[in-house]
Amino acid sequence: METRSNTRSTSAGLIGLGAMGAGIAATLRRAGYDLHVCDARPGAAEAFAAEGGTAHANPAEVARQCDCIVSVVVNAQQTEEVLFGPNGAAAAMKPGSVFIMCSTVDPNWSISLEQRLAERGLLYIDAPISGGAAKAASGQMTVMSSARPEAYAKAGSVLDDMAGKVYRLGDKAGAGSKVKIINQLLAGVHIAAAAEAMALGIREGVAADALYEVITHSAGNSWMFENRMAHVLAGDYTPLSAVDIFVKDLGLVLDTARASKFPLPLASTAHQMFMQASTAGFAREDDSAVIKIFPGIELPPAKAKKEDTP
Missing domain, CATH: 3.40.50.720 (NAD(P)-binding Rossmann-like Domain)
Structure with missing residues (x-):
């Protein structure tokens, strides 16, 4: 409480x-x-x-x-x-x-x-x-x-x-860390699912910014979609939370579940996606860079940052 x-x-x-x-x-x-x-x-x-x-x-x-x-x-x-x-x-x-x-x-x-x-x-x-x-x-x-x-x-x-x-x-001690890794299970799966959805939309020729606008005002939205896919739209993979953070955190989730032989099919898949992104060279980029594992899509380019004004 x-x-x-x-x-x-x-x-x-x-x-x-x-x-x-x-x-x-x-x-x-x-x-x-x-x-x-x-x-x-x-x-x-x-x-x-x-x-x-x-x-x-x-x-x-x-x-x-x-x-x-x-x-x-x-x-x-x-x-x-x-x-x-x-x-x-x-x-x-x-x-x-x-x-x-x-x-x-x-x-x-x-x-x-x-x-x-x-x-x-x-x-x-x-x-x-x-x-x-x-x-x-x-x-x-x-x-x-x-x-x-x-x-x-x-x-x-x-x-x-x-x-x-x-x-x-x-x-x-213990309950705090257990709740945190369950939170990380959801966060990692949501980021992976958000990246998959955005990648499919781009592959199918939907404008990325239009897709983002619709999803963030529809039932399929999640906090992670709204937050992380904004990074993708901006082409900005400056690490706020890096790909390798979720390699680690989802690994902890799976280790905990494995000890009690509890199946986690979605967390396992998300972990593999972050592992793939890490080994592809995106380990220290923002975790939204997991979208870069999808082939045959052209991601939005980095937007020019506005100059500071007095």
Whole structure:
């Protein structure tokens, strides 16, 4: 269920200033937090902190400054590095501090991470996020969380302040990550289906912009069709969420289902489509580039960007 915390921290750390992380950091900064940040890319933390906050060289430095850390990196491997790598946060966090994990990961890994941190006297919130960079920056994204009550009691206010909707789905780690990968199943299938529909329309000689106009005002529309096929119309495959993100996320979906021998025919097909796009050279392009796997169609060219005006 969605609830809000009554307590509020005044400082927080954030590790990972990518598209989503930078938006969350900006939201927390607007909310008045004394924010401590770091990023693996040279200069990224300093650029963010130029408008407020403190840049640090590594996760350990962030951990020494605050009792709550929000991690917004790509996957479990990067989260392991943030926590347990050289200059990792875990060894520097004070007992009772909270680590908020926002990546899309294997739910069983998230469950085990809660126990590993508990052995160090640290609290953990399994808190994958959804909504895209724009909603992260506006504070309107969704958090799918699960955690022990004491973790919510200490850091629930940070979740509330960084998102429009915070769902508390259980009293231990795992449920948040399970709901997130189910969301990713739908997102990946919807993008793949949207690309297939647009590709067929182009193949049949329908004007792409006309098809987009009709579908977005008809029962066949989806949020992913409306959002991602706009990228196709613009010929702009700048990665907001890359093809390889869905290679990873749908892989997690299939691994979870395989463990209980649960069939996922649509997710399997969508995963193969993203795999094909990745191996064809589109791995780091926007996930809408999955449309490029369809043969015999001419996609809309890139539109010239308007010059900035004073």
